[in-house]
Amino acid sequence: MKIKMILPALTEAKSPFRRPIKYSLFPPLGLATLAAYCDPADEIELQDEHVETLTTDDQPDLVVIQVYITNAFRAYALADFYRRKGAYVILGGLHVSSLPAEAIAHADTIFIGPGEDTFPAFLKDFKNGVARKIYVNSKRDIEHIPLVRRDLIKRNLYLVPNSIVVSRGCPHHCSFCYKDAFFKGGKSFYTQTVDAALAEIDRLPGKHLYFLDDHLLGNQKFAAALFDGMKGMNRVFQGASTIDAIVRGDLIEKAADAGMRSVFVGFETLNKANLAQGNKKQNIGKNYTDAIKRLHSLGIMINGSFVFGLDDDDKDVFKRTIDWAVENALTTCTFHILTPYPGTALFASMEKEGRILHRNWEQYDTRQVVYKTVGLQADELKKGYDWAYQSFYSWSNIYKASMQHEQFKQVIKHFAYAGGWKKFESLWNFIIKTQGLNKMLPLLEAILSRVGGKQEREATVASPFPAIA
Numbered sequence: 001m002k003i004k005m006i007l008p009a010l011t012e013a014k015s016p017f018r019r020p021i022k023y024s025l026f027p028p029l030g031l032a033t034l035a036a037y038c039d040p041a042d043e044i045e046l047q048d049e050h051v052e053t054l055t056t057d058d059q060p061d062l063v064v065i066q067v068y069i070t071n072a073f074r075a076y077a078l079a080d081f082y083r084r085k086g087a088y089v090i091l092g093g094l095h096v097s098s099l100p101a102e103a104i105a106h107a108d109t110i111f112i113g114p115g116e117d118t119f120p121a122f123l124k125d126f127k128n129g130v131a132r133k134i135y136v137n138s139k140r141d142i143e144h145i146p147l148v149r150r151d152l153i154k155r156n157l158y159l160v161p162n163s164i165v166v167s168r169g170c171p172h173h174c175s176f177c178y179k180d181a182f183f184k185g186g187k188s189f190y191t192q193t194v195d196a197a198l199a200e201i202d203r204l205p206g207k208h209l210y211f212l213d214d215h216l217l218g219n220q221k222f223a224a225a226l227f228d229g230m231k232g233m234n235r236v237f238q239g240a241s242t243i244d245a246i247v248r249g250d251l252i253e254k255a256a257d258a259g260m261r262s263v264f265v266g267f268e269t270l271n272k273a274n275l276a277q278g279n280k281k282q283n284i285g286k287n288y289t290d291a292i293k294r295l296h297s298l299g300i301m302i303n304g305s306f307v308f309g310l311d312d313d314d315k316d317v318f319k320r321t322i323d324w325a326v327e328n329a330l331t332t333c334t335f336h337i338l339t340p341y342p343g344t345a346l347f348a349s350m351e352k353e354g355r356i357l358h359r360n361w362e363q364y365d366t367r368q369v370v371y372k373t374v375g376l377q378a379d380e381l382k383k384g385y386d387w388a389y390q391s392f393y394s395w396s397n398i399y400k401a402s403m404q405h406e407q408f409k410q411v412i413k414h415f416a417y418a419g420g421w422k423k424f425e426s427l428w429n430f431i432i433k434t435q436g437l438n439k440m441l442p443l444l445e446a447i448l449s450r451v452g453g454k455q456e457r458e459a460t461v462a463s464p465f466p467a468i469a
């Protein structure tokens with residue numbers, strides 16, 4: 001059987017003129033995970049529209065499309081196209097799980113939730129000619145899944161080909177997060193076995209890894225065993241965690257010893273009422289500054305993530321946030337305009353209050369205001385968000401943030417990194433266009449590599465490479 005797997009892209013990611021580096025970071029891991037359930041005799045082609053032009057003159061028997069919010073319309077157009085050509089088209093992923101009624105109009109079969117049980121069940125039914133219209137995930141278990149089909153990934157098209165996930169979901173329940181909608185009706189946080197995770201790491205060439213897990217430190221026992229196992233594997237890695245997991249016990253020290261060199265932290269907001277609106281209980285009352293100092297002392301770079309537009313935000317929120325991020329020497333920041341994803345508690349409450357402005361999902365990219373604001377006018381919010389990026393990455397603030405470090409070496413490295421990354425988007429664009437991204441990997445590994453003792457570790461260089469939003 002001929003199977004075509006597609007990760008569609010939104011327009012911006014496909015621009016022939018300028019393509020932001022963030023779209024060339026990670027390969028389509030979800031589809032490569034699903035491909036592992038296909039028969040070895042199947043002829044599979046996996047195409048990621050973020051990094052390549054789709055071939056559409058083919059005649060696959062089965063087309064598998066992954067849908068998330070901003071690529072939904074493109075995914076539906078591709079699905080319609082292949083159905084007209086006579087292929088059997090199936091749709092799954094986060095957006096399909098949130099809005100099955102919308103997706104079903106464009107598919108022969110749709111999938112709700114993770115695909116580790118439903119996709120193999122479908123394949124069996126499909127071969128027997130009895131495929132159903134809808135498959136709903138019920139088994140939440142990734143302990144014994146087949147090896148991700150990394151051979152289908154075109155590694156040379158990505159800056160970070162070694163992305164990996166060893167868990168699904170997260171132990172928390174923030175009202176704006178996709179998670180509760182996607183994992184409705186069952187476990188919403190589960191991990192691989194430590195041995196399977198270590199074996200998967202072992203399969204990856206080179207040194208650098210990027211864990212895409214929502215919360216790598218979320219299961220303390222699992223993470224501790226994973227980091228113990230990784231010690232001596234000579235890896236450097238980046239991942240995400242919450243503040244409360246960073247300050248609890250000595251897990252973060254274990255992570256640093258295992259090779260963690262940068263962490264994505266969702267600070268979201270510095271305002272308690274806003275944290276409560278976002279149900280981000282794990283951040284309430286936590287001393288952010290202590291956690292930051294601890295990370296810096298371990299040589300772990302921090303990519304702080306912030307959301308603007310929660311109801312308690314006022315005009316000063318942008319400056320307050322930037323001042324705080326600079327004072328605390330965050331190396332990189334990603335800012336977002338609050339975005340209610342369908343299926344979330346936030347979307348439900350805003351819809352009830354008549355605050356959802358439209359359903360043009362392409363604009364739900366966290367850079368545009370898609371709901372009726374409360375504390376700020378919509379244009380103030382958009383302008384403030386744009387200003388936040390400009391201000392945080394201005395030379396004066398990069399200089400100020402760098403100067404917060406105690407060690408001179410760290411000052412220089414912070415300055416070079418933050419300046420270098422944000423100011424060289426056109427260089428990244430050139431590298432992408434000339435297909436030179438994979439040649440940058442050794443540089444990334446060298447920069448993230450372990451530095452000697454504690455004193456030197458304090459001066460660890462931050463990654464000059466983008467952190468994901």
Ligand code: B12
Binds near residue numbers: 010092111114119341
């Ligand atoms: C890596 C990543 C990216 C990468 C690229 C995506 C890629 N290459 O896969 C980049 C950096 C480009 C990116 C960008 C954005 N992202 Co993003 N990203 C992620 C991240 C961190 C990991 C995805 C992943 O690999 N997961 C692991 C794999 C194993 O899981 P999976 O992909 O979900 O696949 C499983 C199931 O979904 C299912 N499945 C998926 N497809 C199908 C299809 C079929 C037929 C079947 C049966 C099953 C199935 O089976 C798979 C195995 O269980 C997720 C967070 C997350 N935890 O998912 C956010 C996430 C997907 N991103 C999100 C968003 C909003 C964005 C942005 C719009 C935001 C922004 N401001 O940057 C942009 C725009 C992207 C665009 N082009 O439109 C949201 C999506 C919300 C939603 N409701 O759709 C998420 C969930 C993060 C969040 N905080 O909410 N992202």
